Amino acid sequence: MYSRWKYRKPSPKYLIAYNKITKDRYLPTGPELTQSAQLFDISGEKMQMILDFPTIGEPHYAQAAPADLIRNNGQLKIYPIGDNKHPRVAKGESESKVVREDNKVHVYMTAVRSHFAPDNIEGIRMGDEVYFHVTNLEQDWDVPHGFGIKGANNAELLIMPGETTTLKWVPDRVGMFPMYCTDFCSALHQEMQGYVRVSPAGSKTPLTYHVGKQAPAEKPAQ
Ligand SMILES: [Cu+2]
Known part of the structure; x- marks a missing residue:
């Protein structure tokens, strides 16, 4: 030393x-x-x-x-995912989910080259506060992912391998909003994107979420 x-x-x-x-x-x-x-x-x-x-x-x-x-002095390369104690972590894609708590919607999202899970969300309503808790599942050095959503008034996230960080987003209008990785992560970086649909206040659109192009999973509205 x-x-x-x-x-x-x-x-x-x-x-x-x-x-x-x-x-x-x-x-x-x-x-x-x-x-x-x-x-x-x-x-x-x-x-x-x-x-x-x-x-x-x-x-x-x-x-x-x-x-x-x-x-030679304890250089940190990744955060071990097993040690992640974030209360809203998703330690694998199977743990990704979207949960409504009154007007707060918590998105337990994962990021790994080269997609988010979920990457398509419906049933967000005007008046909701949406919290994206994004876990970077990578366990390799120098593979941070970013997260941004169009219309967010604060910032974007930069999530180190194994970390979970949160972005709060309050939609200000009805419509489709793209979300995307904001940190170049591989040749398929541009594919790390998805959409959130915001419906009018009081809409009965059920909360659904899924990955990719497949039909929405039969997940009950919450
Ligand atoms: Cu990325």
Whole structure:
């Protein structure tokens, strides 16, 4: 293990230069050019540039850490799905469901390459509050999924492998609303989508939900 103290000390090996002016360095793409940075090895007799790269915005501060400090210290790659204690988790597609509690509708949804379950929901009514509890079933590194629904006034979700997060959505009009994955997850990312139908207040449209194109499962209205 590394002691923290060790890495509070400046390294005598490297120097970084942040450079405001980059004229003639990069392709002329507009009135402003990107800023640049350069990393030097200063361990020898003569300093040597070992990396020369563009940076975003005005460069001011930098901190460097040895790669091993990150690599060897409990790097988190996934959240084990078995340890997920979220009260509205769906640990598999068979646990996905939509449950009405008065005017609150809880969608227990799963995301895995490359679909949501359920991905088609009917029976939401004006006046409802819809809570999408989306569980990312992936147990592989670097496969987050996103979730967004058209008309949501807050944000989207970004769900790490094994995690469950919730988006609240209050429909403001009757109609069909697409929902979709908002984080590129595979070549079939664009297929991670579905629809929610919102009916008028007081409508008798039963709450149904299913995956894909098959006929709605015979699930009783709740
Ligand atoms: Cu996705």
